[in-house]
Amino acid sequence: MSAMRHLLDLCKRRGFLFQSAEIHGGLRGAYDYGPLGVELKRNVSQEWWNSMVYQRSDVVGIDTAIITPPAVLKTSGHVDQFTDEMVDSRLSKERFRPDKAPALKLVDQDKVLPISAPDKVTAKVWEQDIRTQFAKGALITRKGKEILLQVERMEKDKIVLKKDTAAGTTTSGEPTDLHIPYHGYVDPNSNSPFLTESRPFNLMFKTYLDPIDPIDKVITTTLDAQKSPSTSDLASTRQLVDKTLLPSLTYLRPETAQGVFINYATVQRSHPHLKIPFGIAQIGKSFRNEIRLEHAIFRTPEFEQMELEFFVAPWQAEEQFVAWRKFRMDWWRYYGRNHDRIRERPHAQDELAHYSSGCVDVEYLFPWGWGEVEGIANRGDFDLSKHSEATGIKLQYTDAILMQERQVREKATGVKETSVEVLAKERFTPHVVESSCGLNRAMLALMLDAMEVVDEQGKVIPFPGESDNNSSNDNAIVSKGVRTIMRLHPRLAPVKVGIMPLISNNKDLVELCTGISQSLRQELQVNVSLETQSTTIGKRYYRMDEIGTPWCVTVDYESLQDRMVTIRERDTGEQRRVSTEEVVEIVRDGLRL
Numbered sequence: 001m002s003a004m005r006h007l008l009d010l011c012k013r014r015g016f017l018f019q020s021a022e023i024h025g026g027l028r029g030a031y032d033y034g035p036l037g038v039e040l041k042r043n044v045s046q047e048w049w050n051s052m053v054y055q056r057s058d059v060v061g062i063d064t065a066i067i068t069p070p071a072v073l074k075t076s077g078h079v080d081q082f083t084d085e086m087v088d089s090r091l092s093k094e095r096f097r098p099d100k101a102p103a104l105k106l107v108d109q110d111k112v113l114p115i116s117a118p119d120k121v122t123a124k125v126w127e128q129d130i131r132t133q134f135a136k137g138a139l140i141t142r143k144g145k146e147i148l149l150q151v152e153r154m155e156k157d158k159i160v161l162k163k164d165t166a167a168g169t170t171t172s173g174e175p176t177d178l179h180i181p182y183h184g185y186v187d188p189n190s191n192s193p194f195l196t197e198s199r200p201f202n203l204m205f206k207t208y209l210d211p212i213d214p215i216d217k218v219i220t221t222t223l224d225a226q227k228s229p230s231t232s233d234l235a236s237t238r239q240l241v242d243k244t245l246l247p248s249l250t251y252l253r254p255e256t257a258q259g260v261f262i263n264y265a266t267v268q269r270s271h272p273h274l275k276i277p278f279g280i281a282q283i284g285k286s287f288r289n290e291i292r293l294e295h296a297i298f299r300t301p302e303f304e305q306m307e308l309e310f311f312v313a314p315w316q317a318e319e320q321f322v323a324w325r326k327f328r329m330d331w332w333r334y335y336g337r338n339h340d341r342i343r344e345r346p347h348a349q350d351e352l353a354h355y356s357s358g359c360v361d362v363e364y365l366f367p368w369g370w371g372e373v374e375g376i377a378n379r380g381d382f383d384l385s386k387h388s389e390a391t392g393i394k395l396q397y398t399d400a401i402l403m404q405e406r407q408v409r410e411k412a413t414g415v416k417e418t419s420v421e422v423l424a425k426e427r428f429t430p431h432v433v434e435s436s437c438g439l440n441r442a443m444l445a446l447m448l449d450a451m452e453v454v455d456e457q458g459k460v461i462p463f464p465g466e467s468d469n470n471s472s473n474d475n476a477i478v479s480k481g482v483r484t485i486m487r488l489h490p491r492l493a494p495v496k497v498g499i500m501p502l503i504s505n506n507k508d509l510v511e512l513c514t515g516i517s518q519s520l521r522q523e524l525q526v527n528v529s530l531e532t533q534s535t536t537i538g539k540r541y542y543r544m545d546e547i548g549t550p551w552c553v554t555v556d557y558e559s560l561q562d563r564m565v566t567i568r569e570r571d572t573g574e575q576r577r578v579s580t581e582e583v584v585e586i587v588r589d590g591l592r593l
């Protein structure tokens with residue numbers, strides 16, 4: 001079982017994540033966060049907010065509207081340019097971004113897609129000639145591990161691979177017939193696996209602020225247009241429809257950043273003490289009509305972003321870009337355990353937006369490969385300049401101290417200082433360094449990072465693909481005695497303390513447990529859980545480990561006499577006898593940054 005499958009099972013079973021509207025058949029890409037998921041997500045966003053806003057004197061927060069007028073997104077370039085290229089697959093009816101279309105990288109997905117494929121492949125896959133590749137031996141990533149295999153023959157619903165290939169790298173014990181799903185990109189009759197030519201597709205969701213159903217308006221306008229020969233062609237009809245709908249058209253924001261840019265002046269005016277460099281942070285929902293939804297909450301149409309726009313003088317931009325990269329990487333390393341699974345990937349020159357002078361993706365090594373969790377960019381003055389141009393409102397920064405100093409000098413010398421350099425230092429359009437992190441992706445990465453499966457002796461069992469010698473792990477992961485520990489940072493853990501009476505139905509024990517949980521709730525404002533299931537203490541500990549609870553407290557009969565309880569630490573399994581007051585102090589200490 002793959003790490004992702006294991007995690008998603010756990011998430012559903014323990015109440016982190018549910019398919020939204022499941023009882024009505026579900027909705028692709030829509031997820032609900034259960035009682036534990038909501039806590040974890042809040043904790044991740046709280047830790048971000050804490051480090052970005054509370055722990056700094058140069059950042060303030062904001063919370064702006066989701067529904068956005070077209071003028072904002074026209075100005076930012078989203079209306080015209082926030083597009084992906086889209087192609088339709090002939091075989092599976094799926095849609096792909098050409099750059100994301102799975103060419104020859106065949107990934108074992110645990111299940112074969114039900115498609116009818118030909119006996120012989122005489123086709124091309126997107127951008128690559130499959131015949132050539134197959135003749136040489138196709139590169140296949142199986143369960144995260146790269147092995148070179150040669151295709152022996154194609155069958156109706158599978159690709160049969162030779163066990164020993166020319167490259168000879170199949171591991172022993174590997175089945176001869178690997179079932180590799182086609183993903184619908186192999187087409188017997190065409191040079192291209194796609195139906196359509198690649199075409200741009202805007203990712204923004206439109207919505208209409210109007211009590212009249214826009215479809216009614218479209219129908220009426222179209223019927224009217226058909227009556228006149230001058231407007232009955234498709235292009236003219238479309239123009240008329242757009243014109244009719246325009247007054248009520250709005251968008252669901254595709255990022256939170258624009259809400260910050262359009263409030264640059266209002267925040268500055270209301271907080272005159274903010275001197276450049278300073279930042280505005282925002283956490284909130286964004287929406288993108290993604291062509292392909294993938295990997296559960298990794299890519300969904302509705303998601304949350306944690307974004308910081310840091311306004312700097314032009315000559316500070318490079319230095320601040322470097323500083324923010326370090327600051328954010330430190331954050332990731334602080335909350336993550338596997339530092340080799342987090343990296344920075346600088347964008348190549350041709351990936352950069354024309355206005356940007358630098359951009360890096362922070363990437364996490366997910367079970368399917370490296371994936372972006374955050375982007376950090378040096379955006380120049382593009383954002384404020386564009387909004388300023390469009391509105392005629394100057395979005396500039398004036399350094400009052402420098403200005404005053406100049407005025408004093410001018411008074412003293414009687415000479416006016418008019419040089420461009422002096423004035424440009426006093427008043428300028430700020431440049432922006434941006435950090436844009438996906439909250440849901442961060443949560444997914446942090447959960448995968450924390451998740452460990454151990455055997456009865458506490459020895460870690462790697463997931464298939466995570467070590468060289470683990471072909472039998474599929475069974476090992478689910479065998480008896482094997483359990484999962486979620487080694488989340490205590491500040492992220494959804495439940496901080498599990499409190500359990502030794503005998504679950506003993507009134508006195510439960511009463512003492514309730515007292516301890518009340519003190520923890522009141523003194524530390526943390527989420528605690530009273531574990532009164534009638535199972536053994538060991539099983540209850542393991543249930544707490546599985547959801548990442550850093551401490552468990554057990555109350556037994558002796559506790560009733562001496563007010564001493566057993567506290568157990570998740571990561572070491574160590575147990576100590578402490579007083580009920582000490583429990584609060586231990587947890588308080590453990591939650592310190």
Ligand code: ATP
Pocket residue numbers: 255288290297298299300301302303304305372373374375436437438439440441442
């Ligand atoms: P990708 O290339 O994966 O589509 P992106 O480069 O378009 O991402 P940005 O526009 O830089 O993403 O958005 C910043 C962050 O928002 C991303 O790093 C990611 O964590 C998150 N994000 C973007 N799109 C989605 C989505 N559809 N679902 C979940 N998170 C997303």
